[in-house]
Amino acid sequence: MKLYGMPLAACFMVAVLMACREFCPFWPALSFIETFWLFLAGLIGGIRLPDLDLRIPGLSHRSAITHSCLPAVLLWVLGDAFIAAGLALGIALHLSSDLQPKSWTGGALIKLPILGSIGMLSPLWLIVNIVGCFAMVIEVISGESVDARQAIVMISVIGSGWYFLQEEKRPLLPLMTLGFAILLVHAVKGGTLSVKMVWQYFA
């Protein structure tokens, strides 16, 4: 239940939003919260989502499918950009927590479907996918106003707060990830920082 709890809570939040859209007579006045609500739902869902591989038949623990930015990218393409951005941040926090095993053996290693464990490439896999998650968050929020981005920073801090207090035994790397994400969100000024710009900078 612990594993399903947060993804289920995220689904419940989306269901509440859809019900409000449909039935709440005051919704037009409240609709400005929609973006933040969806981002928070994604964040809550994403923090535990990678470990659903423990319950999906055919996947080994630390499957490369769930321990990657792929679920967030799929949601971005098929669903809503703000849930996807929240999900990407949640997955980035989870992956940075998974970067601190006691040793890089057995259950700590990333497993590709069919091919199996990628061995000592596992930390690199996790880092590349954390960067991919960051890229998604930047791209989605780069079009938002400064006020909206500040609200997203607040939501990120509050939404992740309980996780660090209650769940995370080794919070150092996830906290660094959160701090870096907040800096990025803050740095995206007037939509001028985008993945394309960062790419051009390094190219």
Ligand SMILES: [Zn+2]
């Ligand atoms: Zn994991």
